[in-house]
Amino acid sequence: MSSADQIRAIRWEEGQLCLLDQRQLPQREIWLKLGDYRAVAEAIRQMVVRGAPAIGIAAAYAMALAASEVSTHADWRARLRRAAEEIKAARPTAVNLAWATDRQLALAQSASTVNQAVAAVLQAAHDLLRDDIADNQRMGRYGAELLPAEGGVLTHCNTGSLATGGYGTALGVIRAGISAGKQLHIYVDETRPWLQGARLTAWELQRDGIPFHLNADSAAAHLMQQRLVHAVIVGADRIAANGDVANKIGTYSLAVLAQYHRIPFYVAAPLSTVDFAMPDGDGIVIEERPVAEVRQCGGHAVAPEGVEVRNPAFDVTPADLITAIITERGVAYPELRAALRALAEGHMQV
Numbered sequence: 001m002s003s004a005d006q007i008r009a010i011r012w013e014e015g016q017l018c019l020l021d022q023r024q025l026p027q028r029e030i031w032l033k034l035g036d037y038r039a040v041a042e043a044i045r046q047m048v049v050r051g052a053p054a055i056g057i058a059a060a061y062a063m064a065l066a067a068s069e070v071s072t073h074a075d076w077r078a079r080l081r082r083a084a085e086e087i088k089a090a091r092p093t094a095v096n097l098a099w100a101t102d103r104q105l106a107l108a109q110s111a112s113t114v115n116q117a118v119a120a121v122l123q124a125a126h127d128l129l130r131d132d133i134a135d136n137q138r139m140g141r142y143g144a145e146l147l148p149a150e151g152g153v154l155t156h157c158n159t160g161s162l163a164t165g166g167y168g169t170a171l172g173v174i175r176a177g178i179s180a181g182k183q184l185h186i187y188v189d190e191t192r193p194w195l196q197g198a199r200l201t202a203w204e205l206q207r208d209g210i211p212f213h214l215n216a217d218s219a220a221a222h223l224m225q226q227r228l229v230h231a232v233i234v235g236a237d238r239i240a241a242n243g244d245v246a247n248k249i250g251t252y253s254l255a256v257l258a259q260y261h262r263i264p265f266y267v268a269a270p271l272s273t274v275d276f277a278m279p280d281g282d283g284i285v286i287e288e289r290p291v292a293e294v295r296q297c298g299g300h301a302v303a304p305e306g307v308e309v310r311n312p313a314f315d316v317t318p319a320d321l322i323t324a325i326i327t328e329r330g331v332a333y334p335e336l337r338a339a340l341r342a343l344a345e346g347h348m349q350v
């Protein structure tokens, strides 16, 4: 297996979308080959593919499959609109899903013929995958400058090659810091209940040969109190216009801990994750996932049958707890609302 920053969890082969099934990692490396947009939407819902940018890329390819399927119908535009709604319904929080799907739909609707639409939407999906990797490498270089020359960096969930088109967002910043010669030791939150940290981030860092310790989520405060953590860096699923950040459940508590211990708290995300139509984090829909994810750990029941469960998959960190937001166009701080808008102006259609 190549090193983690060459891992590609998403591939297009012979007219099918190939997804590395992240539910099976790290024990098994199983690829699913999907030729139907409905199967891709279900793969997003079941977290075969997960991570905001990766979800957006998978959705873009799902639209390419849908465009090809409807191309033989006179009412292909209406059918494609319905397919887009089905794809967007897969998960509610990561804005990249709706952003990528709507962008593909608009591209198709603006085409003169259905054949032009099919070709343009597939090419746009390829471009999105290619550009995401390049954006992550730029983001990495910007963010690496903020990391200490030596010390501990704590991260939450998985924000690496598995959550993106490749290289990663927060994990991309860590990779860039290590590549720049910084002497970093990484603390990886296991990230209950789905264990993205224990199963996915640990798998990626082990392949990179980057030094790290895996820790229980509840150990983060102790590690900060012991002065082992000098920076915290996480990803994002949706960033509101004022800089409030929706990310994996447990992120908000890390931000509060970081402020208490006077540790910088960074968020790394592409500008496509910023929802400028969302004024603040109050309006962000938080996905509630199946109760079995909490009742079980590693596939084994840990709670008595029938216990009531709350399983919010994300929480919202207020902008005033965030030191800076690192994007592919630069670092947004200190007033996040104005800084995010400045970075987005002129660089992308939002």
Ligand SMILES: CSC[C@H]1O[C@H](OP(=O)(O)O)[C@H](O)[C@@H]1O
Pocket (backbone or CB within 6 Å): 050, 051, 052, 053, 156, 157, 158, 159, 160, 163, 164, 169, 170, 196, 234, 235, 236, 237, 247, 248, 249, 313
């Ligand atoms: C690079 S964004 C990754 C982002 O997505 C994760 O959520 P999930 O695994 O449920 O898709 C988590 O919030 C990460 O920060």
